[in-house]
Amino acid sequence: MSEPPADAVPAAEAARLHATWSDPPGLLGRLASIDHKVIGRRFIATAFGFFLAGGLLAALMRLQLARPQNGLVGPDLYAQLFTMHGTTMMFLFAVPVMQAFAVYLVPLMVGARSIAFPRMNAFAYWIYLMGGLMLYGAFLLNVGPDAGWFAYVPLAGPEYSPGKRVDFWAQLITFTELSGLLEAIVIITTVFKLRAPGMALHRVPLFVWAMLVTAFMVLFAMPAVMLASTGLILDRLVGTHFYNPGEGGDALLWQHLFWFFGHPEVYFIFIPGLGFMSALLATFSRRPVFGYSAMVLSLIATAFLSFGLWVHHMFATNLPELGKSFFTAASMMIAIPSAVQIFCWIATLATGRLWFRTPMLFALAFFFILVLGGMTGLMLASVPLDLQVHDTYFVVAHLHYVLIGGAVFPLFGALYYWYPKMTGRLMSERLGRWNFWLFFVGFNLTFFPMHQLGLEGMPRRVYTYPAGLGWDGLNLLATVGALVIAASVALLLFNAWRSARHGEPAGDNPWQAATLEWATASPPPRANFDRPPVVHGREPLWEAPREPRHVKGLATDAREVLVTTVLDAQPDHRAGYPDPSIWPFVSALATTVLFVGSIFTPWAAVWGLAPVAIALTAWFWPKPHETDAHLRMERAPR
Amino acid sequence: MSLRNEEALRRLDEAQRLVRADGAVLDVGALPSFGFGHRSLMWWGTLGLIAVEGTVFALTVFSYFYLRSHSSQWPLDGAPPVLLWGSLNTAILLASLLPNHWTKQAAERLDLRRVRIGIAACLAMSFLFLGVRVLEFQTLNTRWDADAYGSAVWMLLGLHTLHLVTDTFDTAVLAVLMFTGPLEGRRYVDVSENALYWYFVVISWLPLYAVIYWAPRWP
Numbered sequence: 001m002s003e004p005p006a007d008a009v010p011a012a013e014a015a016r017l018h019a020t021w022s023d024p025p026g027l028l029g030r031l032a033s034i035d036h037k038v039i040g041r042r043f044i045a046t047a048f049g050f051f052l053a054g055g056l057l058a059a060l061m062r063l064q065l066a067r068p069q070n071g072l073v074g075p076d077l078y079a080q081l082f083t084m085h086g087t088t089m090m091f092l093f094a095v096p097v098m099q100a101f102a103v104y105l106v107p108l109m110v111g112a113r114s115i116a117f118p119r120m121n122a123f124a125y126w127i128y129l130m131g132g133l134m135l136y137g138a139f140l141l142n143v144g145p146d147a148g149w150f151a152y153v154p155l156a157g158p159e160y161s162p163g164k165r166v167d168f169w170a171q172l173i174t175f176t177e178l179s180g181l182l183e184a185i186v187i188i189t190t191v192f193k194l195r196a197p198g199m200a201l202h203r204v205p206l207f208v209w210a211m212l213v214t215a216f217m218v219l220f221a222m223p224a225v226m227l228a229s230t231g232l233i234l235d236r237l238v239g240t241h242f243y244n245p246g247e248g249g250d251a252l253l254w255q256h257l258f259w260f261f262g263h264p265e266v267y268f269i270f271i272p273g274l275g276f277m278s279a280l281l282a283t284f285s286r287r288p289v290f291g292y293s294a295m296v297l298s299l300i301a302t303a304f305l306s307f308g309l310w311v312h313h314m315f316a317t318n319l320p321e322l323g324k325s326f327f328t329a330a331s332m333m334i335a336i337p338s339a340v341q342i343f344c345w346i347a348t349l350a351t352g353r354l355w356f357r358t359p360m361l362f363a364l365a366f367f368f369i370l371v372l373g374g375m376t377g378l379m380l381a382s383v384p385l386d387l388q389v390h391d392t393y394f395v396v397a398h399l400h401y402v403l404i405g406g407a408v409f410p411l412f413g414a415l416y417y418w419y420p421k422m423t424g425r426l427m428s429e430r431l432g433r434w435n436f437w438l439f440f441v442g443f444n445l446t447f448f449p450m451h452q453l454g455l456e457g458m459p460r461r462v463y464t465y466p467a468g469l470g471w472d473g474l475n476l477l478a479t480v481g482a483l484v485i486a487a488s489v490a491l492l493l494f495n496a497w498r499s500a501r502h503g504e505p506a507g508d509n510p511w512q513a514a515t516l517e518w519a520t521a522s523p524p525p526r527a528n529f530d531r532p533p534v535v536h537g538r539e540p541l542w543e544a545p546r547e548p549r550h551v552k553g554l555a556t557d558a559r560e561v562l563v564t565t566v567l568d569a570q571p572d573h574r575a576g577y578p579d580p581s582i583w584p585f586v587s588a589l590a591t592t593v594l595f596v597g598s599i600f601t602p603w604a605a606v607w608g609l610a611p612v613a614i615a616l617t618a619w620f621w622p623k624p625h626e627t628d629a630h631l632r633m634e635r636a637p638r
Numbered sequence: 639m640s641l642r643n644e645e646a647l648r649r650l651d652e653a654q655r656l657v658r659a660d661g662a663v664l665d666v667g668a669l670p671s672f673g674f675g676h677r678s679l680m681w682w683g684t685l686g687l688i689a690v691e692g693t694v695f696a697l698t699v700f701s702y703f704y705l706r707s708h709s710s711q712w713p714l715d716g717a718p719p720v721l722l723w724g725s726l727n728t729a730i731l732l733a734s735l736l737p738n739h740w741t742k743q744a745a746e747r748l749d750l751r752r753v754r755i756g757i758a759a760c761l762a763m764s765f766l767f768l769g770v771r772v773l774e775f776q777t778l779n780t781r782w783d784a785d786a787y788g789s790a791v792w793m794l795l796g797l798h799t800l801h802l803v804t805d806t807f808d809t810a811v812l813a814v815l816m817f818t819g820p821l822e823g824r825r826y827v828d829v830s831e832n833a834l835y836w837y838f839v840v841i842s843w844l845p846l847y848a849v850i851y852w853a854p855r856w857p
Contacts, residue, residue, distance in 0.1 A: 116683070181690050185682075185687065188686060189686070192682060197657075197666075219686065219690055219693070222690075223690055224697050234793075240783060242705075242793075248708070248785045249705065249789070250786070253704055549662045549663070550662060550664065551663070551666055552666070552667070554666065562666055563678075572669070572677055573671060573672060574667075574670075575672065576672075621811075621815070622820050622822070624820045630822045634671045634672075635668075635671050636671075636823055637670040637673045637677075
């Protein structure tokens, strides 16, 4: 496993690379950082911060519902709580945290010096952070949105939701979708153009494939919700009539646009989860995932099919029955690529030598929970049953089984798995097991009873319920489960905090895994790889070394990356790489002023453009010394 | 097209010859430091933006026809937009492809003199277009807050204008940079990708023009 000494990089060269790729010192240097590892870590930490906030809101809701006629939370606050919880988990946690892991991991896994468009990457992070802070600022000032996380009109329209609450929601969408779209472009370009020489598309790790497919889905799905929320805020602020039936508008237009985004969104939370699964199962079964091509094709098929499902969120509307049947069929069809992947994993497990460490436990729980969530999904895909349980706790149970089982369990596994790469230390295995079992038990205690509550007719989004309907015991059970989940998450955070100082040192490759991120130090050096690798197979670290092993000829005294071709990853050119810059941060601030200002006056969208334009120009404008460095290395293509 | 592909392949072969495998290392030091078209990162970034914005336009057109399908007459109230300025602008926009194409080719030959002339011409046409766009807004025969038809029309025209303004601003910044420096090879890639983005703004206008100006005249 250890590198032969012939490959060792001279200390002077490593030090030079370190200096070249480091951030400037001080607070300004931190704000100016464009290192994908720094941004990725911040992104992950921020997303977990919002996860914690969203979780606390959920715990508050569970406490309120613990017994009938409870007076802890009134209806107005409760409406804000469930809206904030859903909005946080979907827009500020589930989608961004996946992209955050990709920002950290994808460049390392494809053997790149850094990420494509690093300043845009930093900008996307800042926009995300500021959007989230705006939402929570509004919530703390009692202007938190209260029309549900999908903000259906007419409830969310100007007539039934006066005030600024829904406006903050609509602008949060603008923030997070802008960030998500930019990240998608960053990830696609990184995967297509910055892979190590030899990493042809058929050698790309499955996790990277999953993030690539997700990024493409984001590209075509997120514009729908951006358009929808722009229409909503225009209806509310300048009197347009997109959703106003009185003037020729249509409320269902909102549902179409929202779910055209919203259903793929479920899959761009779920597909990265599948990517985590493939990474974890390969390492902890000690063999490559069975059926690589089938896995990749299934990911792509899932992505395509997910764009044909949105109407199954609208079975309770007055759409033509034939159309609903089509969407039922499409919803059933997506079981095929999902099953292909599950069978490939089972084959992997069946033929592997299993190693039961904490990440593996989380991966195995996926099967149990997701299969349950998938089953209720099949039930909901049939129109008559959907009509029966629409807007009940059955749907709440289903969506939590799918999203937590399909995404959060693999995500926690991924955190335990890659934490040593990010920090250089392993998380505690003992606390990890406690964390896992508490989460598994707590999760099922909370959400399994909700199936029954839904079948018994308990509607979702009610702040309380009368005694004597037979709902009391199950609600109390769900609340107890929620407290167990809270304990488990507290344990996770404690474990992460403590292990950063006292964890066992990890070394380069503590799990003896196969992919390139484990070929470099933990945490990786500033330039990711002192010598960028050359790849000869799908599992580079499990294969006998072949020559050439490393890339030579990139500058060490200036930032330079190797650009390769899309299909075969043949070296194509060396590209000068941007220096750290404060301007992405300033641009994000200016954009925030524009977005928040336009909640209060439409004219902010006009005068707010000036600072944005200035900041973006300063961002783009080349510094003479940077240009000089590039000119020294310049060689024109022929 | 096939000529371009062959050209691309030839360049790729040449790139491969510049890479030397020498025992344990692959020496890439002789490779060029920038490339045009799909070789460059910037091309992929631009393409990503085009995909996003193309989707926004497509969904806005969908919304327009969705609203239309739910009403008995269209426009809901009043006359369709005046054809004159929109059609004139379509002609100007199509004509602007010429200087853009010319500039793109000059950039790919690293010909600074022609790039300067070309980008100035592109910029002039952008301003001309924006001027006529003001007249278009004035002759739409509806307001955004009149009814859903007005909202949809203003959304379509507004979104496209936002792209025009953005690209005009980009072009202006790039033009100043090409005159003042500091210059390096990658700036020619920027000019080339800027032209690519303009192609998108022009081509996406054609369906929008058909929807805004002709759909309300179609029974």
